[in-house]
Amino acid sequence: MRRLEAIRELAAGWTDELVVATTGMISRELYVVRDRPENFYMCGSMGCALGIGLGVALARPERKVVVLDGDGAALMGLGSLALARYLRLPNLEHIILDNGTYASTGDQPTCSAAVNFEDVGFNVRVLRVEPGNEPGTPRIPYPPTEMRARFEAAARLSRAEARDRSA
Amino acid sequence: MRAGATLTSAVGLYAELRRQGYNFFVGVPCSGLKAFINDLAADKEFPFIPAPREDVALAMAAGAAMAGRKPLVYLQSSGLGHLVNPITSLLKPYGISVHLLISLRTQPFEHFEMHRVARPLLELLQYDDFTLVEERACDA
Numbered sequence: 001m002r003r004l005e006a007i008r009e010l011a012a013g014w015t016d017e018l019v020v021a022t023t024g025m026i027s028r029e030l031y032v033v034r035d036r037p038e039n040f041y042m043c044g045s046m047g048c049a050l051g052i053g054l055g056v057a058l059a060r061p062e063r064k065v066v067v068l069d070g071d072g073a074a075l076m077g078l079g080s081l082a083l084a085r086y087l088r089l090p091n092l093e094h095i096i097l098d099n100g101t102y103a104s105t106g107d108q109p110t111c112s113a114a115v116n117f118e119d120v121g122f123n124v125r126v127l128r129v130e131p132g133n134e135p136g137t138p139r140i141p142y143p144p145t146e147m148r149a150r151f152e153a154a155a156r157l158s159r160a161e162a163r164d165r166s167a
Numbered sequence: 168m169r170a171g172a173t174l175t176s177a178v179g180l181y182a183e184l185r186r187q188g189y190n191f192f193v194g195v196p197c198s199g200l201k202a203f204i205n206d207l208a209a210d211k212e213f214p215f216i217p218a219p220r221e222d223v224a225l226a227m228a229a230g231a232a233m234a235g236r237k238p239l240v241y242l243q244s245s246g247l248g249h250l251v252n253p254i255t256s257l258l259k260p261y262g263i264s265v266h267l268l269i270s271l272r273t274q275p276f277e278h279f280e281m282h283r284v285a286r287p288l289l290e291l292l293q294y295d296d297f298t299l300v301e302e303r304a305c306d307a
Contacts, residue, residue: 043256
């Protein structure tokens, strides 16, 4: 499956979930298929998506949090997967789109074939996707402070308020 | 906590930070922060979070900040290098505030170069939301 289609299917199922999307094409493709204030688009700080998600999930236990990661980024932050398994937060799901490459930088190989992410992290779902990027995917047009502000506002809603808003 | 201050002891620091409203603590330990970390671990209001590396701690603090907490990350100066990426590409561009409590190690030899560059590095990063703790008796 193409990564864009995998993201489209995942995003279609989200209601009030707070989503932290890793840097590069994964954030940009999520922006294309379903832009919403509950999405936090990381640009930079590769490997930190799960850390951010853990912080949000700990601070807002009543809200569901999804981390949308890539295999290269998950490998870069592999220690955070172990911490997630230690903390076992029931409101956090870690989805890893695994194409075995650093696709955003031109499909250079990663070492993801050597790792079973489900055995390291917690609530991990690995989706195998094809390498490569969709041509013409735009950059996310929002200034970073605006992406932060709208995510902050979404994260501070109660679960009931968030459900009303997304209904 | 006055930004950029240097303290000589971490005794009583946790209570002071709680008074100042900090309510999310995560980091990597240092013997120079033992008093602070013992007080944090004894406070049952918060889970103790054993971060595997400083950048994971800072990312968690950034997430908690966006979710409404007032976070603090503690570390020893040896781990400051791990924060360069999340400070430059996450905290600063997105405008997220996290206070850093940094134990400034001076010895043994492997700490000397970072002791020399820690404050200039923070200045270079234009990151002034930190407190240094320089405890001479620090041993590990």
